[in-house]
Amino acid sequence: MKVVVIGIGLIGGSMALEFKRIDPTITLVGIDQNDNHLDQAMAMGVIDQKGSMKDIDTADRVVLSIPVKASLHLLPTVLDRLPSNALLMDVGSTKAALCAAVAAHPKRQNYLAAHPIAGTEFSGPSAAHLGLFEGKPQILCQAKKTKPELLQWAKAQFRQMGMYLRFMEAEEHDRHMACVSHLSHISSFMLGKTVLEEEADEQNIFDLAGSGFESTVRLAKSNPDMWAPIFEQNKANVVDILSAYIANLEQFKDKLVKHQIEDLHQQMKNTNQLSTILNGIKHNN
Amino acid sequence: MKVVVIGIGLIGGSMALEFKRIDPTITLVGIDQNDNHLDQAMAMGVIDQKGSMKDIDTADRVVLSIPVKASLHLLPTVLDRLPSNALLMDVGSTKAALCAAVAAHPKRQNYLAAHPIAGTEFSGPSAAHLGLFEGKPQILCQAKKTKPELLQWAKAQFRQMGMYLRFMEAEEHDRHMACVSHLSHISSFMLGKTVLEEEADEQNIFDLAGSGFESTVRLAKSNPDMWAPIFEQNKANVVDILSAYIANLEQFKDKLVKHQIEDLHQQMKNTNQLSTILNGIKHNN
Known part of the structure; x- marks a missing residue:
């Protein structure tokens, strides 16, 4: 399984570490506009490879973990390129604008709007660590719009990270x-x-x-x-x-x-x- | 040496513990309007005896560690009763009103206005502990108005608690x-x-x-x-x-x-x- 994480900061990096822990056989590809972050993440074993947007075309799972303004621009583009059985989730702190941006997208059901409540005041890949999500809430918005098997996979992952799930509308x-x-x-x-x-x-x-x-x-x-x-x-x-x-x-x-x-x-x-x-x-x- | 602490809460109780640690031969008398607090403090070894205001008459050192409104009422009265070589200090979070209240008191030089920056959101004797003041600032106001030998004693105590001293005017x-x-x-x-x-x-x-x-x-x-x-x-x-x-x-x-x-x-x-x-x-x- 190929997992692409866009934005290897505190959240993206920590999630990459958890995916790897849960399934060590996955290939973890990192994309970040800051090349130093990617080098750090490679050195720390957070990712297996540096990648580019082309990696989306062959990805099984994509996590978008960048500032929400950039997510809003990138989300429809990433969804366009995503294979039809793949899952794209974002982990940003706002949800209504993002959900609205892809509401009519033909691959809307490949998208999951997630928000792990697990930030700290620290940022960057050096802040990433296993256990960050342990006991923390994971809020899933409009989860019924996501393809059931993809949602199931995501829920299982979050639970294995020790998170508890809450479901709500994006505006709520x-x-x-x-x-x-x-x-x-x-x-x-x-x-x-x-x-x-x-x-x-x-x-x-x-x-x-x-x-x-x-x-x-x-x-x-x-x-x-x-x-x-x-x-x-x-x-x-x-x-x-x-x-x-x-x-x-x-x-x-x-x-x-x-x-x-x-x-x-x-x-x-x-x-x-x-x-x-x-x-x-x-x-x- | 007889040390009387009025108000056996987080600060008063912790200070009592430090006094005892620095000089185990002192007699530590506690006064508190809440009798449960005194019982707790006795049980924890924070104080040696329960006392009353009469103990001020024979005290060597008195610490006033109660809410600042009560301190404002009590400060002149305690100073009235204090033996002429004894030291009274308060440890409250405001200083100007208290200093003003005893500015013209005949025993002004027996008083030291102190403020240890060491509170937490917890209160009561059960929150008291050794080490609370370690590395914390102790602010002394109008210290020149205190009799030099009493000030020296207090400074030595605070330094042995690991505090660093800052001096300033009460208004400042x-x-x-x-x-x-x-x-x-x-x-x-x-x-x-x-x-x-x-x-x-x-x-x-x-x-x-x-x-x-x-x-x-x-x-x-x-x-x-x-x-x-x-x-x-x-x-x-x-x-x-x-x-x-x-x-x-x-x-x-x-x-x-x-x-x-x-x-x-x-x-x-x-x-x-x-x-x-x-x-x-x-x-x-």
């Missing part, structure tokens, strides 16, 4: 992701920006910030090449949730100015319940 | 803390509130949120009894930095609406430099 996926993922990234990036602007002397950040600050700005280390297109493609949902967040911050400020401390206390106490929910997340992972 | 401390700590907590609490409001079904948060979300809302688990008074006492600085944060979020939203994606990309890229600064933080800790 994008709305949830704006809330539980994209907003966190913006809140973190803007927190980092604010603190950098305020603390002219970086030494003060270095000396005075504790682990709490570090935790809240962790996502501000994320790669803008990946995240700018996500915000762009999920604009409507992101603007909605960002507005709700700003409104909550405004009312917090307003209550503080008006000295309604008891209200703030109550809000924080209510929000503490996230602790239970997050312990659940941890437990399940 | 509060301004920096609004920026590198208090804002993070508000951003995290309001992020948690927004997501809880948006995701009516908690199962979705449980199933769909990844480690990034968990990291940004970690501080939303913090204890409101501790944090409401901090925001209250540092209101002016908190309102300033919160306004700057909201303005940054607003401009992000505005640029997204206007499709100025390249600008957003550039902002995120600039903010990525926090990575270097934070690696520094980690290194030093």
Whole structure:
């Protein structure tokens, strides 16, 4: 079986490693516009061969793991070239635009829209590792539009990676992701920006910030090449949730100015319940 | 030597453990309005005895480790009772109001305003442990107002706990803390509130949120009894930095609406430099 992974970064590289672990007989072909990434991936044993788009013509499985704007351009082209029994999946963080782009494609049933919730703030093939997907959710969108035998194969692979599966519509996926993922990234990036602007002397950040600050700005280390297109493609949902967040911050400020401390206390106490929910997340992972 | 710790929580309890480690001959007396905390602390060996305010009269060292609003009320009273060669320090997260409250106190030189940057989202004596302060900053405010021999003793203790010392004015401390700590907590609490409001079904948060979300809302688990008074006492600085944060979020939203994606990309890229600064933080800790 020939598996082609386009984009050998954290997710693409880790998925390549898992495919190889599950079935060591497959041939893993890597495509990446950054040739250094391919060399690294070869050296690390993440891929067997460097490839080109021509490899799509003879592929059994193709994984598209590149920034979502590039995926949107490439997806129909890759699907055009794909053999009729092959499976193409993308693993990007937005789903509605991609599903719409191939909705009427004659090979729509060869495509599976997947989103493994397993990113970190690190990127590139050097960040790839076995076990990244263990205990993590894999969201499959419009899974009924994928040919059953191809879907079965993909589900079996994900389960062998230790993932649990969730199924939903692409629009539903994008709305949830704006809330539980994209907003966190913006809140973190803007927190980092604010603190950098305020603390002219970086030494003060270095000396005075504790682990709490570090935790809240962790996502501000994320790669803008990946995240700018996500915000762009999920604009409507992101603007909605960002507005709700700003409104909550405004009312917090307003209550503080008006000295309604008891209200703030109550809000924080209510929000503490996230602790239970997050312990659940941890437990399940 | 008799050491009295008022408030046997994460910080007070951990400091008691360190004092005992540095000098096992001291008698450690704990005072806490929560009697369960005292029982737990006795059982864990964090304190030698349960005490009362009367113990202040014969104390050599007193640590005030309670929410900052309560500290503000208690600080002058404790200072009144303190023997003339004894040291009283508080370890709260705001400093200007406390320093102002005892500025004209006849025993001002027996007081040291300290802030160990070593909190976590956990609280109570069960969270206390040796090593909490290792590699962490200890901020001392208006240290020149403290009697030199008492200051020397405190500095030696903190250094033996593995802390590095920073000296600053109380107002300066509060301004920096609004920026590198208090804002993070508000951003995290309001992020948690927004997501809880948006995701009516908690199962979705449980199933769909990844480690990034968990990291940004970690501080939303913090204890409101501790944090409401901090925001209250540092209101002016908190309102300033919160306004700057909201303005940054607003401009992000505005640029997204206007499709100025390249600008957003550039902002995120600039903010990525926090990575270097934070690696520094980690290194030093």
